Amino acid sequence: RIAELLPSASVTFAPLPVADFQIRSNGQTILIERKTFADFCSSTTSGRLAEQAQRMLEVDCIAIVLIGGVPPRHTDAIGKFHASAAYGMMNRLELAQGIHVMWCNNETESFAQRISQLAKKLQETGFSPPAAVESTSSSTGRKRGRSADRDHLHATRIAVLQSVPGVSQSIAEAVLSRYSSIAAIAASVDLADLPVGSKRLGGAVASRISAALA
Template sequence: MNKINIIADDREQASGVISILDTNQEVQLEIKRLSLGDYLIDDWLLIERKTMADLVASIISGRIFQQASRLAESDITTAFILEGHTRDIDNYHIHRHAILGALVSIGLIYDITILRSASKTETTNLLLFAAKQKASRKIETLPRMGYKPKRRKNKQFYILQGLPNIGATLAKRLLLHFPSVHAVINASAEELTQIEGIGIKKAEQIYELLRVSY
């Protein structure tokens, strides 16, 4: 079985997650300075890990929104892992609404997945589960289940969200920029990069997928 390749930011040494990963025989671990995020998994998923105390401090400083903006513009899938319990921030003078507002912004405005973890062990497991589920996915066995839109505009969103790493936010930006789904499909990779949040790598993935033979 192929090993899971994980690059961990060297500033995560004290987290305890790196030491757990280092003893896992399924993981090929590299430790170096990352310009964005804390863990890069198989060049596919970029994770920003925050303890509850880290979250509060970054909300107060405003750093959380800068990080979310940069993650949203990344060419690969991104997610936040929030580690710990609410009791960890009992001594911080911050209104709960400020925390909820930040989480809403991250999840809905920046379209970044938020995962919860109770401990460093659980954080490690989330990293491994994500890698294994990605590796086991088979395109032929992934029907799009659940919500089926009926209105034309919603159908357009639904179609575009089937493209690689395109969530609701980017789908809306695409439709605001291009006049139709047809125009998005016919756009060049360079034209796709005009959309905020779509870098050249993501644009090339979309362009190639729409043109490759089955």
């Protein structure tokens, strides 16, 4: 179906070392990893998604994870995996790694149309990087900029931690109150003993955090 929607393009069906689809034009490359929401959840839990994301980041490309289906509510769950944790992983992909997350219907027709739209855009004009934010030399502007940077960094760190199954915002806040950076959390040897309210973080959650940040 993709070939029918792109009659002027050369469409090749072959195994790829990275991602499920590759679009190349005008010196740019788009890599697309296609998943259902259930597969997104299971690959997050198994660590497969983190490996796939890392492989895409090793290539000079625009990286996209395309999820088929209707975006669930944060309170929905796939087995024991809550949608809120999946959204946390999506935040991590976009904010911390620069990988775009997109949705489309599960139908083959919808997916083919989304691929063809991306291919046409790449072929016609390409994709430009986002414009740099204009800076200001005033004292107030610098203070505001530094404050915004800190807020953005904190939000990114929270999103990274909440991408780990079992890590709520309160747990993420507790972890960040003890450790100054994601690197410090990853290097910690006593994470399990971290006080979270009246309890300890515990070995199971600490192990999942360490594995996700390794």
